[in-house]
């Protein structure tokens with residue numbers, strides 16, 4: 001059999017951003033030109049590129065491409081069919097060039113979760129009004145094809161819950177703290193030296209980057225407009241090595257876990273530290289890897305695991321989008337027309353769950369009874385408890401509650417000081433049932 005030929009017109013890319021991801025895309029286009037053409041029936045070509053510094057030594061041959069200093073000029077070039085936005089940031093050049101590309105009749109592929117979390121609805125409306133397509137597989141969980149899974153393979157399901165570990169840096173920090181027995185500050189510094197952290201580290205450790213990703217998945221899963229401002233965000237900065245160890249003693253791991261679910265009270269979106277069973281797939285996830293768990297009414301639970309960042313995995317996701325466009329696969333941005341997406345009604349409170357409590361209890365007769373009484377008064381019922389030996393005048397007590405609300409836990413925490421047997425600030429972390 002003769003090799004397939006690429007007889008169709010080339011698909012011409014204009015790539016803005018030649019950093020980690022951009023160069024990864026250039027390398028795939030160059031390395032696999034023949035394979036990509038065979039798979040789509042047409043050559044995939046790069047016609048023009050743009051980045052801040054033209055003279056920078058990059059790990060790819062860019063000599064065959066036109067250079068634009070202005071990404072907007074790149075996005076509107078006549079010889080560009082698809083504008084590939086790999087600059088980052090949700091304002092400035094990324095937004096302006098994406099809008100310019102759509103206005104000029106180009107399709108857009110982006111890895112920019114911040115852009116979509118902040119402007120996804122407006123961009124989707126603009127794109128669809130212009131008959132253009134925006135694709136963004138790389139924006140969520142890097143190399144894991146989760147957008148494709150939701151918009152295509154699982155499209156026949158009513159989604160029940162979407163959750164996952166979507167920031168590799170936070171998962172690296174938490175697992176490194178546990179493995180090496182190091183405090184948060186030391187591991188944060190290590191991660192910084194290794195170049196894992198975003199330019200603004202709070203995007204990672206503050207949960208914002210992962211919150212962007214969760215809000216995008218929630219929009220697709222539940223047919224709602226992206227509502228990043230409604231995501232309850234809490235970072236990992238307050239997680240201590242003590243909590244990691246104590247949670248381990250009770251059979252749990254601490255993860256920065258994103259959960260989105262449609263409840264009778266509205267759309268719940270949380271990106272917060274949670275406890276998950278140590279033996280569960282999420283509990284066993286180590287290092288910088290991502291995991292997304294999708295639950296649909298017909299399919300049940302699907303678990304996707306893989307590299308959430310890095311040159312190869314992220315460029316792989318970008319190329320998946322490019323190939324879909326080359327093949328003529330044109331889906332609405334969030335899986336259904338933008339004007340049919342509903343306004344998300346945020347759930348004011350999160351669904352009841354068991355909680356883990358760590359309380360530093362004084363060594364006094366009746367101390368435990370007083371704590372139990374405060375919990376009882378707040379309507380919190382104890383499922384399991386563990387008390388450590390008193391080396392000093394106080395010792396930690398760990399409590400796993402039955403399902404309760406965050407309000408009840410907060411009411412109990414407010415009641416503890418009056419007992420005069422609790423030292424310091426108790427720690428309360430939600431346990432996510434899987």
Ligand SMILES: NC(=O)c1ccc[n+]([C@@H]2O[C@H](COP(=O)([O-])OP(=O)(O)OC[C@H]3O[C@@H](n4cnc5c(N)ncnc54)[C@H](O)[C@@H]3O)[C@@H](O)[C@H]2O)c1
Nearest residue numbers: 017018019020021051052086087088093111112309310314
């Ligand atoms: N690096 C990853 O592993 C990863 C994973 C998933 C998604 N992303 C997303 O991919 C995008 C790119 O990330 P990256 O890690 O490659 O970034 P990077 O910092 O390595 O590269 C950014 C590139 O964009 C260029 N750029 C920035 N602003 C520009 C401007 N105003 N005009 C022209 N060029 C400009 C820079 O010169 C640089 O070449 C971001 O949206 C990021 O969130 C990255």
Ligand SMILES: N[C@@H](CCO)C(=O)O
Nearest residue numbers: 166167168169308309
């Ligand atoms: N800072 C992100 C990069 C990928 O989006 C992470 O650590 O997962």
